[in-house]
Amino acid sequence: MRRKMIGLCEATKLYGGAGITTFPRPRYVPDGFCEWCGKPLPKRRSSCCSNECTWYFNRATNSAYGAGGGGGYRNHIMRRDNYTCQRCGTFHAWVNENGIPCPTSDGELDVHHIIPVSEGGDDNPENLITLCRDCHKEIHRRNDERDIV
Ligand SMILES: [Zn+2]
Numbered sequence: 001m002r003r004k005m006i007g008l009c010e011a012t013k014l015y016g017g018a019g020i021t022t023f024p025r026p027r028y029v030p031d032g033f034c035e036w037c038g039k040p041l042p043k044r045r046s047s048c049c050s051n052e053c054t055w056y057f058n059r060a061t062n063s064a065y066g067a068g069g070g071g072g073y074r075n076h077i078m079r080r081d082n083y084t085c086q087r088c089g090t091f092h093a094w095v096n097e098n099g100i101p102c103p104t105s106d107g108e109l110d111v112h113h114i115i116p117v118s119e120g121g122d123d124n125p126e127n128l129i130t131l132c133r134d135c136h137k138e139i140h141r142r143n144d145e146r147d148i149v
Pocket residue numbers: 034035036037038039048049050053
C-alpha cells in the first residue's frame with residue numbers, strides 16, 4: 001500500500017540535514033547563464049537573468065513536488081540523486097519550453113524504500129533511492145509483488 005511519506009521538516013528533525021538538504025541544487029546550465037532561458041546573466045545575478053525568469057523558474061521547481069504529503073522530502077531525495085534513476089541511469093529532470101532541464105522531476109521518477117516499510121525500513125535518506133517508474137516496477141516484480149513502496 002502506498003503510504004504517505006513524512007514531510008521535509010519532520011525528516012530533517014529525525015535524520016538531520018545530511019543526505020537531505022545539504023546537497024547543492026543541481027544546475028543544468030553553465031555558470032553565468034540563466035537557469036530558465038539560458039541567456040547570459042547580468043552582473044549581480046546568480047540564477048536567473050530577470051525577475052520574469054526567476055518567477056517561472058521558482059514556479060516550476062518549487063510547486064511540482066512541494067505541495068504537502070511529504071512531496072518536499074521526496075523531491076530532495078530526487079535532487080540528491082540528480083533526478084537520475086539509480087538503477088538504469090536515465091536522467092529525468094523536467095525540461096522547460098526553452099529546452100533547459102530544471103531541478104525538478106519530469107514525473108517519471110519514484111522514491112523507493114530499499115528496505116521495504118513492511119520489513120521495518122524507515123524514511124531515513126539512506127533507505128531511500130530514486131528510481132524511474134520502469135525500474136521501480138521491475139524491482140517490485142522481482143520482490144514477488146509485495147505490496148510495498
Ligand atoms: Zn532568463
